[in-house]
Amino acid sequence: MTAFVYRCTDCRKEFTRDAVRYLCPDCGARYRPGTPLTGVLEVVFDEDGLRRVDRARPDWSLFSAVEPRFFPPLVVGRTPLVPATRLGQSLGVPKLFVKNDGQNPSGSLKDRASFLIVAEAQRLGEQRVVCASTGNAASALAAVCASAGVQALIFVPEKAPRAKLVQMVLSGARVVPVKGTYDDAFKLSLEFTAKRGGLNRNTAYHPLTIEGKKTVSLEIAEQLGLRAPDAVFVSAGDGVILAGVHKGFVDLLRAGLIDHLPRLFAVQAEKSDAIHRYVQTGVYSDAPDPATVADSISVSCPSNAHWARRAIVETKGATVTVSDAEILDAQATLAARSGVFTEPAGAAAFAGLAKWQAGANALPASAEVVVLATGHGLKDIDAPLKRVTIPPPIEPSLDGVPVS
Numbered sequence: 108m109t110a111f112v113y114r115c116t117d118c119r120k121e122f123t124r125d126a127v128r129y130l131c132p133d134c135g136a137r138y139r140p141g142t143p144l145t146g147v148l149e150v151v152f153d154e155d156g157l158r159r160v161d162r163a164r165p166d167w168s169l170f171s172a173v174e175p176r177f178f179p180p181l182v183v184g185r186t187p188l189v190p191a192t193r194l195g196q197s198l199g200v201p202k203l204f205v206k207n208d209g210q211n212p213s214g215s216l217k218d219r220a221s222f223l224i225v226a227e228a229q230r231l232g233e234q235r236v237v238c239a240s241t242g243n244a245a246s247a248l249a250a251v252c253a254s255a256g257v258q259a260l261i262f263v264p265e266k267a268p269r270a271k272l273v274q275m276v277l278s279g280a281r282v283v284p285v286k287g288t289y290d291d292a293f294k295l296s297l298e299f300t301a302k303r304g305g306l307n308r309n310t311a312y313h314p315l316t317i318e319g320k321k322t323v324s325l326e327i328a329e330q331l332g333l334r335a336p337d338a339v340f341v342s343a344g345d346g347v348i349l350a351g352v353h354k355g356f357v358d359l360l361r362a363g364l365i366d367h368l369p370r371l372f373a374v375q376a377e378k379s380d381a382i383h384r385y386v387q388t389g390v391y392s393d394a395p396d397p398a399t400v401a402d403s404i405s406v407s408c409p410s411n412a413h414w415a416r417r418a419i420v421e422t423k424g425a426t427v428t429v430s431d432a433e434i435l436d437a438q439a440t441l442a443a444r445s446g447v448f449t450e451p452a453g454a455a456a457f458a459g460l461a462k463w464q465a466g467a468n469a470l471p472a473s474a475e476v477v478v479l480a481t482g483h484g485l486k487d488i489d490a491p492l493k494r495v496t497i498p499p500p501i502e503p504s505l506d507g508v509p510v511s
C-alpha cells in the first residue's frame with residue numbers, strides 16, 4: 108500500500124483515512140437524497156510512492172487503499188481481455204477488445220468494489236456491511252461477505268431480476284426487498300447505517316467503491332502490455348464504474364506507467380440518461396422514468412453524476428444513449444460474434460460503440476478500443492428470452508436433423 112489521503116472532489120479539502128468514512132463532512136452535509144452526491148471523496152496516493160512501481164513486474168498492491176492482509180479470500184478480477192477482431196472490423200475498429208468482467212465470482216464487475224469494501228470492514232473490525240443495489244452490487248457483496256465471514260445486509264428494489272435475488276439469498280445475506288425504486292432503497296440504507304451502524308457500501312458514497320472498481324483499468328493496461336487504449340466504452344447508471352475506470356488510468360499516469368488517458372465513453376439507456384444530458388447541457392436533472400431492459404443501469408438520480416461528467420470532459424470522451432432494442436441487438440451480436448454473453452447493461456457499452464461508429468465522429472481503424480462487458484449474461488435471461496426461439500424437438504433419428 109502507498110500512503111494516501113482522501114480529497115473532496117468539490118472543495119478539495121484533504122482528510123486522513125480514519126478522519127472520515129463516507130462523504131466530505133462539509134460538502135456532504137449539503138447532500139439531499141434525490142440529488143447526485145456532493146462531497147464524494149477521492150483517494151489521492153503519494154505520487155513518489157506510486158512511482159516506486161516496477162514496470163517489469165508491477166506490484167498492484169501499491170495502488171490499493173487497503174492493506175492486502177485484510178483482503179477476503181475470494182479471488183476477484185483478473186478477468187480476460189478478449190480480442191474481438193472480426194467484430195471490430197465490422198465497426199471499423201479491428202483493434203477491439205472486450206473486457207469480460209462477467210467472469211468475476213458473482214458474475215459482475217461489482218465484485219471489485221465489494222472486495223475492497225469488505226477488506227476495509229475487516230480493517231475497521233466492522234461485522235456488518237450494508238448496501239442498496241439494483242442487484243449486482245448486492246450479489247457481489249453477498250458473495251464477498253460469505254467468503255470473509257461478514258454479514259451482508261441488502262436493500263433491493265422489489266423488481267430486481269430473480270437470478271440476482273437467488274444469488275444473494277443463497278450466499279447468506281439478509282435481503283430486504285423495498286417497495287419502490289432503487290433510489291428509495293438507497294435512502295433507506297443510508298438511514299440504516301446512520302442510526303444502527305455497520306459499514307455502508309453504497310456506490311460512490313463510500314469512496315473505496317471507486318477504488319475497487321479502478322482495478323479493471325490496471326488490468327486492462329497490463330493486458331495491453333502496460334499501455335492505455337485509445338478509447339474505453341462503459342455503460343453508466345450511477346457513473347461509479349466510469350469514475351473507477353477514470354481513476355485507474357489517472358493513477359497509472361501518475362505512476363508513469365502510461366503516457367495518456369484513454370477517451371472515456373459513457374453509454375446510457377435512452378430513458379435513464381441523466382449523465383448524458385448533464386454532459387450535453389452542463390445542467391443536471393433527474394431521469395424521471397428510467398425504465399430500461401438493462402436493469403443495472405436504470406437510475407433516476409446517478410449518485411456519481413459530477414465525477415462521471417468530469418471524467419468524460421477531461422478525457423475528451425462523449426456520451427451515447429441507446430434504445431432497448433439496440434441493447435438487445437448488441438447483446439445478441441456480441442454473443443454470436445465474440446463468444447461473450449453479457450447481461451443487457453453490459454451489452455449497452457457495445458451498443459454505444461456501434462452507434463458511435465455509425466456517426467460522424469467515428470473512431471479511426473488505428474484506434475485501440477476496449478468495451479467493458481460488466482456482467483454475465485445468465486444474470487437476467489428474461490430480457491433476451493423474448494427474442495430467442497428455441498427449436499422444437501425432433502425424433503431421435505437423423506431424418507429429423509435440420510442440417511446436412
Ligand SMILES: *Cc1c(COP(=O)(O)O)cnc(C)c1O
Nearest residue numbers: 243344345346347348452481482
Ligand atoms: C452497476 C452496473 C453497471 C453500471 O455501473 P454504475 O457504476 O452504476 O454506472 C453496468 N453494468 C452492470 C452489469 C452493472 O452491474
Ligand SMILES: [Zn+2]
Nearest residue numbers: 115118131134
Ligand atoms: Zn468538500
